[in-house]
Amino acid sequence: MLLVSTNYAPEQAGIGPYATQLAEHLAAARHSEVHVLAGMPHYPAWRVDPAWAGRWRAVEERAGVLVHRRRHTVPLRQTAARRALYEATILAHGLLAPPRMARPDAVLAQMPSLAGGVLAARLARRHGVPFLPVVQDLMGAAAAQSGISGGGRAAGGAAAAERRVLRAATLVGIIHESFRARVEALGVPPERVRLVPNWAHVPVPSPDPAARRATRARLGWDTGRPVLLHSGNMGLKQGLDVLVETARVAPDLRVVLMGDGSRRDHLAALAAAVPNAELLPPAAESDFPAVLAAADILVVTQRAAVLDMSVPSKLTSYFTAGRPVIASVAPTGGTADEVRRSGGGLLVTPEDPVRLAAAARELAADPDRADTLGARGAAYARTHLSRAAGLRRITDALDEALALAAPVREALGPATRRGAPA
Known part of the structure; x- marks a missing residue:
């Protein structure tokens, strides 16, 4: 072949x-x-x-x-x-x-x-x-x-x-x-x-709560703020400026962008004056599932102008991690379809930091609902992905x-x- x-x-x-x-x-x-x-x-x-x-x-x-x-x-x-x-x-x-x-x-x-x-x-x-x-x-x-x-x-x-x-x-x-x-x-x-x-091409993370706490402590995420994590390519298509703006309008949230790409320097400059926005390099392959599972909420974003046919590879990894997903994407297309089908997250208007922050606060205030969404995503990954x-x-x-x-x-x-x- x-x-x-x-x-x-x-x-x-x-x-x-x-x-x-x-x-x-x-x-x-x-x-x-x-x-x-x-x-x-x-x-x-x-x-x-x-x-x-x-x-x-x-x-x-x-x-x-x-x-x-x-x-x-x-x-x-x-x-x-x-x-x-x-x-x-x-x-x-x-x-x-x-x-x-x-x-x-x-x-x-x-x-x-x-x-x-x-x-x-x-x-x-x-x-x-x-x-x-x-x-x-x-x-x-x-x-x-x-x-x-x-x-x-x-x-x-x-x-x-x-x-x-x-x-x-x-x-x-x-x-x-x-x-x-x-x-x-x-x-x-x-x-x-x-x-x-x-x-889903990544391993299932450890279910041990102690392992999750240890990863959060290692990353400095044990400060009491809910952690919103985006992992993956930092390109134009992703429209990641919305996450820096979400951090700016919601200082009670910690917004983490992990990865690399053509827009990383631009995002770093935007985030320089936003203390609750953080950029991390890509996690090592062996550490990646644990880092995803350590976040409170996993986020996928796209620019409003993008006709969303594809399903980002990060989404299968997000579901596997067992954490709730917020998708800031167009309501039609592959990403929105998968989030609805899995029952593993919430959809919000793309490029709208206020609504994204509101959805994150809603999940942070209701940990039982957040856990339920995460469990549905994990079940979807096991049975369909x-x-x-x-x-x-x-x-x-x-x-x-x-x-x-x-x-x-x-x-x-x-x-x-x-x-x-x-």
């Missing part, structure tokens, strides 16, 4: 953990030789990991998976032009130096990386094998609403590229039903779309794609089976 995913371990946020766990599952459970074509580790900081700085190409084995890395530009500040250069360098280096491997049986891709999708589609066509992209987000829609300079101009080109990639697929996986209409509008027939939801179920949905789609392609390859004859273009 070949998986094309710009993001991969050791990245701990965003798409990277899903790509990593999928590849390792295929290698172990399916006894497959699995190769991954990936970029240099850089997310969510949008800076190349120092361990990989200056390297053009690398091959490493991680948990039985051969990872082929290719260098690309990494724009610290996001503009449409810089994002286009990022994608272009991923595409160019992938085309110039594809993985050195035997002909794969199938090619998978994690999108929204347009370059990754194009590379995967070309490699699948070159070898005459099934192609299965998994849509985690769509760049066309994201570019139009990103708020970055030139985003509107980039949207048309991104949508056209997505249309070509998805129409070339044997089957198309989507992580949430909110993507279905947009994918079908790009020209994918409804019968070729499969739902393959993401899963298990890793085994999520991986099974993708491997079922992969097996279906292989079965669909088998008669075609047999009809085309032995030349195609050896890897000639279909």
Whole structure:
């Protein structure tokens, strides 16, 4: 198998953990030789990991998976032009130096990386094998609403590229039903779309109250203020200014932003004069579940202008942590749907610090309700977001794609089976 995913371990946020766990599952459970074509580790900081700085190409084995890395530009500040250069360098280096491997049986891709999708589609066509992209987000829609300079101009080109990639697929996986209409509008027939939801990719934290108290004390969160925690990427899409403003209007709350991203310096400057707003670096992978569980409330935010189709990867981790969630997002879309379906949190108007603070105070004043919401989220993660179920949905789609392609390859004859273009 070949998986094309710009993001991969050791990245701990965003798409990277899903790509990593999928590849390792295929290698172990399916006894497959699995190769991954990936970029240099850089997310969510949008800076190349120092361990990989200056390297053009690398091959490493991680948990039985051969990872082929290719260098690309990494724009610290996001503009449409810089994002286009990022994608272009991923595409160019992938085309110039594809993985050195035997002909794969199938090619998978994690999108929204347009370059990754194009590379995967070309490699699948070159070898005459099934192609299965998994849509985690769509760049066309994201570019139009990103708020970055030139985003509107980039949207048309991104949508056209997505249309070509998805129409070339044997089957198309989507992580949430909110993507279905947009994918079908790009020209994918409804019968070729499969739902393959993401899963909770972090361990369940310790249920021991003493462990939670110890983590809070270590982090300095034992001051009596309720702790609101946002963990993850600090980009434009998240609209995290609202959390600094929430801290400003509610000095009785402690607002913590943990992570990295293109807006971290901007947020640090905003928070400098707000004593109850705190920025933390990303937690270590082993400490991450405990930090989430130590908070009183977990928060997910998005800008009001964002058409929320995707489900942030942080949401599955939030539910697993067993703490109540406040989602400051549009009332329609993937995030709001998941919060309602889980029963694990509250929805508030996006970019409204007063309402966000009121919801936090409401939960802080009623710990029984907060615990109930947290328990519902944890139960939802156990029953609907298990890793085994999520991986099974993708491997079922992969097996279906292989079965669909088998008669075609047999009809085309032995030349195609050896890897000639279909």
